[in-house]
Amino acid sequence: MNALGFIFADSVDGALNELTEKRTLGAVPFGARYRVIDFLISNMANAGIRNIGIATTGKYDSLMHHVRSGAPWDLDRKRSRLTFLPPYASFNGGGTYENRLEALQYHLQYLKNFSEEYIIISGCSYVANIDFNKILEYHKSTGARITALYRNSRIHRQQELSVMEYKIGEDGRILDHRNAEILNEDRPLSINAYVMRLDDLIDLAERSMREGKHSFRRDLFFPMIDSGEKVMGYEVPGAVLYMDDLSTYLKNSLELLNKDVRDNLFHVDGRPILTNVKDSAPARYGDNAKVVNSLIADGTIIEGEVRNSIIFRGVRIGKDSVVENSVIMQESTIGDGVRLNYAVLDKNVIVQDCRMLSGYITHPFYMGVNEVI
């Protein structure tokens, strides 16, 4: 595919409160064995994108540790490469960026390395299985300057960070934009992913740098829409799980128990979601195990009861414990006789015998990495 991939592994689109205290959103574990960024990298790799840059601001060690050289996606090759673009200080700027156009300005040298005609830029706060080839074809066929991806969704409450709502014309053109209010019906909401020509982007980044402009949306994208340039919208079909706080994280996780969502994300021919591997043993069920409507990763040992939950790799659940409506991340240990309901347990926590912990779908009970109760 004749496009470069560029991922913003930052917190510009929102942060998952406690989950992103020590890691960037892309590195948040999701779906029993993945990290959020796996979906985007897989989408790009599946489309035949051979070079991907990942711009990071802070807290990126967990992300780097997970993605490493890009080997699971065959991106550690001579002709195919994944490159981390961490912040660095230099005399003409650098350091961590606040706005995404800044990131592109910092990494102009990187962008200029490539002869690809197009570039796909995207934040990574959503999980979806996307056919980028189709999107690029659409972009070419419409002759748009920029094609912006959106999902059709509603918003139940006021967000801390603004979500962009588009007004889409009959021909698919983006006519207007505004900050979304609380919405009770599905509307086209931005997922902050765009397709455009690489040389155009380089040119725009250089020009805006000279003019002291740093925001992709405010200084480039919106003025284009307002001045009537051809900017197209593309609705990402199927499941798009967009995450901006702990509650949407839990809701989106439990969405995976819905067969349509699973089929949409995991059962698309030629578009597998890959991640790095751990060589775990298969999941082991004890004599009194009882598992219903749940996603179970490998390396788990289950001796208790699990309902409507997502259980990550290497988790142990003791006898007579009942886990419901919860997400338990890798290597965590649940003792005997424990009750968990609407809980999000981060990596490697220990819940000792007979503890009862409960939250609610809008306010999940959360335990941080390595915590013990």
Place this chain on the structure above:
Amino acid sequence: MIKRKKCVAMLLAGGQGSRLAPLTNSTAKPVVPFGGRYRIIDFPLSNCVNSGIDTVGVLTQYQPLELNDYLGIGTPWDMDLRFGGLHVLPPYQAANGSDWFKGTANAIYQNIKFIRQYNPEYVLILSGDHIYKMDYSIMLEEHIKNQADCTLAVIDVPLEEASRFGIMNTDEKGRVLEFEEKPKHPKSTQASMGVYIFSTEPLIHYLEEDEADPTSQNDFGKNIIPNMLRDGKRMYTHLFKGYWRDVGTLTSYWASNMDSLGDMPELWLNDPDWKIYYRHSFNHPQYVGEHADIRHSVCGEGNEIDGKIDHSVIFNNIDVEEGAEIRDSVIISNCQIKKGAKVEYAILDAGVIVDEGAVVGGPKEGGQLAVIGRNVHIGAGAVVKPGESVTEDREGV
């Protein structure tokens, strides 16, 4: 700069494994799936890498396509190295003729050049048909301490079973006095595991001598080891106390699979310090449905399970529909067990479809294993009796 390896492993993976048929009808025994996600050969290869041995020659012969594919360049075991690593060694043509491997010793003889390339002090000989977790580095230390020419790993077997094995009679320091292949009246209970360490020079000497003997069967157990004993070479045993099973027959293969089940399994696969590495077949996590009831079992990835599973080993990408029941069975990847089907005391090879209401096998107590070959379709309502081995589609009723 001259580089060398201290120890190189040679893994004999060319055997047909005919007693495992139909699982080995179209593939080599070392790549027969095991334990919900592994292949048999993952065990010796992981033992090697966990023991600090990173150079392995894998000798292939029978049905090598799937085996070669699985091994690749050894990446899953971290054996894709610049110097050393995993090398597949098939039989080859040479200027003075070509030969299949005539026996275990001949297979190594034909690859002396490979061994020389790494100039090792010691050569570890392994086979691809045992399930075990063993630290070869302890055995190697003993070998060096004893200044041995050859060290043979042994396990203690019950006296009544000893006549099925090659038995070592030793002195109190573990030096081998006598080796008896399947003795009628065993004098000891130390059975050879088919794991040998040789010092390189005596090994090559005896391989060459063996090759020059036209009456020889070119076999380690029958020729090389007796010859070395005859000449009074320093041969020692190394007593191994962990889990070890020969999975040469369908019943022993089934039993060893079952050893990975339970709350305190005999075959513990979750050991973070002794991982068994394997080649991944990217799947999503398994989904366990509303009507599922899974107990006393292990299950791999990519499954959609909505039926009842008890005391079984389930591999990857398997659909078990509502109302289906699986008990005391090994189900290898990509199988589908449809509504109301029953599978009991059976082994299903990859890609088997058991249609609605079909019955495969029967109660384990007093019964015999039913085995279904690769990609076989058992039609709706059809019956496969205990003890049957099915390799062709069976029509529904």
